[in-house]
Amino acid sequence: MLPSKELRDLSKRVDICLSGKTVPKGCDIRFRQFFWLMVFDDRGELLTACRLSDRLTEERKMFGTTLPESLVSIVEKGLKAGPSLEQLERRYIAEHGSNEALDGLRKKIKAMEGVAQMRVAAFLARAAPSTADPALSRANGILMEAAACNRQVINHAAYAKLAKSIEGFVEDHPDHPSCGDLVKPLANVALKYAFDLPARCKVYAKTWTSMKTDSAKAVEGLRKLSQQLLVHCDAEVTRAATALRTMKPNAYGRIRLLARLGRAQETLDGLAATKTFGVMRPIHADWRKAAPAKLQEASKK
Amino acid sequence: MRLTGTTLALLATASLLGAQQPSKPYQEGKVQSFLEHTRENGRPAIVLYNFNLDSG
Known part of the structure; x- marks a missing residue:
């Protein structure tokens, strides 16, 4: 060409x-x-x-x-x-x-x-x-x-930045109807590789319901938003658990679902049997920190 | 050093051949300055990203 x-x-x-x-x-x-x-x-x-x-x-x-004629044609159309x-x-x-x-x-x-x-x-x-x-x-x-x-x-920093963007939006516009549109992007994209989705969602819900605001409309909006997030989270957990049941032990994405469900020991076992490569390094590092912390927390109870 | 007639003739031929080498119809690398230059000259431009020069 x-x-x-x-x-x-x-x-x-x-x-x-x-x-x-x-x-x-x-x-x-x-x-x-x-x-x-x-x-x-x-x-x-x-x-x-x-x-x-x-x-x-x-x-x-x-x-x-x-090939060269095709390139010229594509450029002409462009x-x-x-x-x-x-x-x-x-x-x-x-x-x-x-x-x-x-x-x-x-x-x-x-x-x-x-x-x-x-x-x-x-x-x-x-x-x-x-x-x-x-x-x-x-x-x-x-x-x-x-x-x-x-x-x-997969880009760990981009997911973290997206979560920050959503958090900032809800903080600045707690009564805006668009808040509800950001629930799915938060749970399904920003927290796609997060460890223990239910725990993360609970933290968000608690933060939102305890957010200080003078507006009654905002208080009601944040309450509904928290509820919407928890309902969506439950559906995601069911979906992940159902998918896990049909997966083979070495299936692609299995550890992510274990981590998403917050199954600490299984996540650590999965990580021990897996080689961590490139883009997954910061994500696996998060899981390696969060999973033992959850196990330790559970042992205290 | 003195240049002989043969050396001069060879040098002249080489420079003539060099001048006749057709320049490439594209630029390689430095895409940002390339785009600034085309904008200044008011010419449309295309950028081929990740192009395989070996198989090109």
């Missing part, structure tokens, strides 16, 4: 960069192991992004083109994939965070297979003061952050 005439011709119209392992600023990507194409317009604004190998295969199958992400961000601010403008951003992210999802999450929080409902904009940013965390290689 690189030494082709097609690429040389394309370079007369479009500047081309092989970026190695560096992602352009604002183009945070999910699944770094793949080969991606990002297309920018003449103002340097992001028009589209895609997993190039998949798209090349599609083009070649559909149109019977050569150059017409306006509006740019920046234009959509400007529209969001101009329309004070309208649902249509938010929808435009969401569709763009979907079309770009999640590229720039974290950037848009941060944008929604940053743009909140310019919108009609700043808390809603912030909540939408958190929901996008959760979607990004859920669609990438």
Whole structure:
């Protein structure tokens, strides 16, 4: 593809960069192991992004083109994939965070297979003061952050940051209806690798119900939120326990479910029989601390 | 050191060949400065991330 005439011709119209392992600023990507194409317009604004190998295969199958011809075709289509992400961000601010403008951003992210999802999450929080409902904009940013965390290689720091974002939102907007939308992202994404989900949820519920506020509406909101979290947690525990019953001893994800249920000894046994690798190191380190602490706590009772 | 006529001819040929080498139609690495440059020049651009140069 690189030494082709097609690429040389394309370079007369479009500047081309092989970026190695560096992602352009604002183009945070999910699944770094793949080969991606990002297309920018003449103002340097992001028009589209895609997993190039998949798209090349599609083009070649559909149109019977050569590899370089397929690349040119994908780039040509990409150059017409306006509006740019920046234009959509400007529209969001101009329309004070309208649902249509938010929808435009969401569709763009979907079309770009999640590229720039974290950037848009941060944008929604940053743009909140310019919108009609700043808390809603912030909540939408958190929901996008959760979607990004859920669609990438396991990242301990990203889960912790998401939990902090949700905690901060509930603290700042205890009576906002969006609080309820953050229960699932908290339990299912931010606490996906947490040890003892029921215990963690109880701590959240206690914190929320004892939060000091002068607003009766906020007190009621926090009470309902705590209840909603505990109900959701119960459902998650049932789901995890059911899944565990059908799993083989060395099945993928078994230790995570044991940890999620807070089964301390079984988690430690599982860890002892497992080799901890890369992304799991900080998570397993947490479990290695939390499980003995729970056993010690139980022995005191 | 004195350069002989043959050496000069060889050097001239080598520099001529060097000048005729076609430049690559793409840039490698330094993606942020690449994008700043294309923006300043008002040209559309593409970035290939994680591209395998060996199999390219």
